[in-house]
Amino acid sequence: MGIALAVLNRIAGARLVQRLGLNKPIERGVFHATRTGFRTLGAATRSFKAVSKLGKPARLPAAPERGLFDLTPDEDQQMIRDTVAEFATEQLRPAAADADTACKPPAELLSTAAELGITMIGVPEELGGAGSERSTVTGALIAEALAHGDMGLAVACLAPSAVSNALVLWGDADQQSTYLPAFVGENVPAAALAVLEPRPLFDPFSLETTARRTPEGYRLDGVKSLVPRAAEAELFVVAAALDGSPALFLVESSDVVIEAEPSMGLRAAAMGRLVLDNVTIPRSALLGGGSRDVYADCVRLSRLGWCALAVGTAQAVLDYVIPYVNERVAFGEPVSHRQGVAFKVADIAIELDGMRLVTYRAASRAEQGLSFAREVGLARKLCADKGMAIGSDGVQLLGGHGFVKEHPVERWYRDLRAVGLMEGAVLL
Numbered sequence: 001m002g003i004a005l006a007v008l009n010r011i012a013g014a015r016l017v018q019r020l021g022l023n024k025p026i027e028r029g030v031f032h033a034t035r036t037g038f039r040t041l042g043a044a045t046r047s048f049k050a051v052s053k054l055g056k057p058a059r060l061p062a063a064p065e066r067g068l069f070d071l072t073p074d075e076d077q078q079m080i081r082d083t084v085a086e087f088a089t090e091q092l093r094p095a096a097a098d099a100d101t102a103c104k105p106p107a108e109l110l111s112t113a114a115e116l117g118i119t120m121i122g123v124p125e126e127l128g129g130a131g132s133e134r135s136t137v138t139g140a141l142i143a144e145a146l147a148h149g150d151m152g153l154a155v156a157c158l159a160p161s162a163v164s165n166a167l168v169l170w171g172d173a174d175q176q177s178t179y180l181p182a183f184v185g186e187n188v189p190a191a192a193l194a195v196l197e198p199r200p201l202f203d204p205f206s207l208e209t210t211a212r213r214t215p216e217g218y219r220l221d222g223v224k225s226l227v228p229r230a231a232e233a234e235l236f237v238v239a240a241a242l243d244g245s246p247a248l249f250l251v252e253s254s255d256v257v258i259e260a261e262p263s264m265g266l267r268a269a270a271m272g273r274l275v276l277d278n279v280t281i282p283r284s285a286l287l288g289g290g291s292r293d294v295y296a297d298c299v300r301l302s303r304l305g306w307c308a309l310a311v312g313t314a315q316a317v318l319d320y321v322i323p324y325v326n327e328r329v330a331f332g333e334p335v336s337h338r339q340g341v342a343f344k345v346a347d348i349a350i351e352l353d354g355m356r357l358v359t360y361r362a363a364s365r366a367e368q369g370l371s372f373a374r375e376v377g378l379a380r381k382l383c384a385d386k387g388m389a390i391g392s393d394g395v396q397l398l399g400g401h402g403f404v405k406e407h408p409v410e411r412w413y414r415d416l417r418a419v420g421l422m423e424g425a426v427l428l
Contacts (some may be wrong), residue, residue: 001004088149152268195424230272
């Protein structure tokens with residue numbers, strides 16, 4: 001989209017075009033493209049084929065149960081978090097503003113994220129990954145660290161791992177053999193988990209996207225909204241209603257249509273709509289046997305990912321406003337000396353600790369194979385409500401500076417508003 005508009009703008013300014021009187025029609029075309037966005041076929045750039053067959057699906061065992069709830073990361077988790085945090089600070093944060101404006105993540109940044117092995121953490125070692133047990137807590141730490149740099153870019157980096165994690169958790173032997181090798185290689189494919197639909201009060205357990213049985217497999221119809229990196233994604237995990245019950249399907253991008261969907265926040269994730277119009281897929285595309293329990297776990301693990309992203313972005317807000325209010329002088333003293341300011345900063349810190357606690361607790365139970373539905377529900381509610389409040393307070397504490405793009409808090413506020421409505425896209 002950006003390249004096409006740049007070419008059109010260059011053509012519109014050419015002397016020959018102006019001499020022939022064609023500049024006005026071209027300018028109208030540029031305006032229309034900018035306003036309505038693109039509509040294109042999916043990015044089918046590779047063919048997924050199984051190199052070798054697995055005798056049975058590879059699953060990661062649950063982490064051992066812990067008698068005490070301890071938030072302290074182990075040595076490996078600390079090393080991973082420190083590495084990702086350094087990447088987020090040195091590369092995500094500086095690139096965030098331009099990516100937000102362009103509505104697209106830098107390709108070199110995504111390549112670096114793939115080199116860090118983010119998609120390999122949840123893939124078993126026998127499939128070429130780095131996982132030896134369920135690593136939901138590690139995934140939460142990675143998502144939090146990335147979001148501290150920028151939530152939109154974090155979503156773009158994490159989108160492929162949502163698909164690889166789904167394949168590890170619920171894919172059968174053939175599905176894992178066909179798709180997972182691509183996620184542990186050097187050229188990790190763009191991929192996305194598509195659950196959300198473009199309608200108000202969306203309920204992930206009441207889907208309008210449908211899957212109908214055919215002699216060869218299934219036919220999908222519907223529209224998915226706010227799909228990260230949709231225009232370049234080569235593989236989707238799509239939620240659709242099968243026989244009245246929600247299920248997950250693997251859909252390659254060759255027969256889908258992508259529409260632009262510029263959004264208020266998460267703009268750096270290059271969000272788009274996935275249009276499914278009589279898309280035929282084989283029987284082998286059904287993920288997790290169509291189980292409703294599998295789908296429920298998918299929704300919960302996705303919501304847990306958004307909670308971790310909210311924690312990281314809220315931490316970025318706190319880390320930014322503390323030095324600001326201490327250095328900003330009004331009426332001869334720092335504004336932090338005012339109780340109204342100091343108490344508001346303290347409230348952010350208190351609510352942030354609560355968000356982090358419930359998110360880690362849910363992640364810990366999930367990786368141990370324990371019930372975590374209640375904990376995810378609490379985390380989702382707290383992170384959606386308090387995350388938006390923290391974003392709003394960050395803007396307010398900066399006063400007029402909070403409203404302009406010179407400071408990143410306005411972007412963080414827009415991103416944090418997504419936590420309460422997003423479904424899918426990420427999965428721990």
